[in-house]
Amino acid sequence: MGKDPGGQVGGLLSYLALKESLAEIQNFLQELARRGEVYVTGGAVRDILRGDRVGDLDLTVVDLSPREVAEEAARRLSWALVPLHEEFGVFRVARGSFSLDISGLRPGAMNIEDDLRLRDFSFNALAVPLSKALERSPSEWPLLDPCQGLRDLKAGLIRAISRQNLIDDPLRILRAYRFYALGFGEIEAETRRWLSAERARLSKVARERILYELMLILGRMAGEAFSLMAEDEVLFEIFPEFAEARGVPQPSFHHLDVLGHSLLALARAEEVLRAPGKFFGDPEPFAELLSDPERRIAVKLAALFHDLGKPRTFAVRDRITFYEHEKVGARIFLEMAERLRFKKDLAKRVAHLIRNHMRPFHLLAEKEKGRLTARAKRRLLRDVPEYPDLFVVAMADGLAARGPDKDPDEEEKLAEFFRELHEFYRETLRKVERKRLVTGRDLIEIFGLAPGPIFRKLLEAVEEAQVEGRVKTREEALEYIAGIIDTL
Secondary structure, X not given: OOXXXXXXXXXXXXXXXXXXXXXXXXXXXXXXXHHOOEEEEOHHHHHHHXXXXXXXXXXXXXXXXXXXXXXXXXXXXXXXEEEEEHHHOEEXXXXXXXXXXXXXXXXXXXXXXXXXXXXXXXXXXXXEEHHHHHHOOXXXXXXXXXXXXXXXXXXXXXXXXXXXXXXXXXXXXXXXXXXXXOOOOEEOHHHHHHHHHOXXXXXXXXXXXXXXXXXXXXXXXXXXXXXXXXXXXXXXXXXXXXXHHOOOOOOOOOOOOHHHHHHHHHHHHHHHHXXXXXXXXXXXXXHHHHOOHHHHHHXXXXXXXXXXXXXXXXXXXXXXXXXXXXXXXXXXXXXXXXXXXOOHHHHHHHHHHHHHOOHHHHHHHHHHOOOOOHHHXXXXXXXXXXXXXXXXXXXXXXXXXXXXXXXXXXXXXXXXXXXXXXXXXXXXXXXXXXXXXXXXXXXXXXXXXXXXXXXHHHHXXXXXXXXXXXXXXXXXXXXXXXXXXXXX
16 A cells, blocks of 8 residues: 655645645534444545545545535635435535535435445445544554455555446446556456446446546556456446457558557557657657647557558558558547547547658658658648657557568667657757748738638748748748639
8 A cells, every 4th residue: 555645644634735825624524424324435535544635535434414414514615516316415525626515325224334335346345433533643543444455555456346236237337447547556356247247237337427437547558458458348348449449450561450559559658658759758848748648548549549440441552551440540530539438629630640650661661762751741741730749659560560571670669760750850840930921911911812711721831831941931932822813
């Protein structure tokens, strides 16, 4: 388990990730503890025992009205009251990123221990009386632990309390892999058998709830978690399109089938994201990517699904081919993302990376033959402005291929090409973008053109000519445009 944060050994309040209203919440909790049978339960107990601060506090009230307690908390603390599951007596009182979740006993429970036995995993079935939690340090808490959750927490074991509890809420199947991704340990063998056996029940779970769990997994050790989900067949319940990738062979520069390669590419993408400088030399171009959680998740998804189109484009002529698999894969991903209700911006970002994931390799091949032009580099940068993201996907793709005919120097060549492209952007393209020789207003006032698609074509043509050094002044740019217009 973890260590006490900051070396603190105080009671419950020392572990709340809350900077304001501490005195008010302390008074409220102390009075509440004196009024009735109230417990700190679930994730808050688990995380505090691991030495973590908590941003939400779960309270279970046994002999008080959850609604009345929540309404009082909202009134006294001046926080927002949000009914989560009003029919089950579950309410949230929140301010900023901190929340108090207040609930009664779960349906069918006669006491707190019954309630704990109805939860998902053993280390979430822990409780401590609120009064004792406030007075004592966690090491001295008199825990209620009917499912031996503390033992499993210390051992790093993710163990479902019962198969029936998974059936009662099948989303708990995904939560097991989320806790695995979060580093809570290994999933216990019998629990894995239950997860696999009950996986079909995920089809009955609201897509928004599934997506929420997927995003939490993708925010951490997704490569290992998704591989485990594939072993247990759970992955294919969520992404049935991915099942087509099993057993699809690849050319000899690969050592795995399409599914195995895709899962390994996700793991490799996470390695690159952890230390891009190790693979590309200079980490600076990746700073914006690393600071943006949604971009990181998009890169992981693109690495995982970059070859989604291969099963449907597989062909054997003189060799195995997957013509235009990147376009097919992007289309399949968008359909899949719509079904799972991904945010549209995220879905488009991922599809864009999938659609373009082969371009770094194509341009690298042109560079090797001495045929790479400034125009080709500029077009890649124009089409994929967030090109560091694309190169992480490409690097992960390369690292996940280890067949006998693989170029052993491919990753170093890819990194060298990235450095060249980044320098081209900084020293050439960015300067051209800042020094626009012609504008849309010029096209209207000088050439008498009406705004339309032709504007983009003409302005991009001038920009390409600038990059290639064929146009350097405004006069040359106007002359260049006039020549293009004459040919239309």
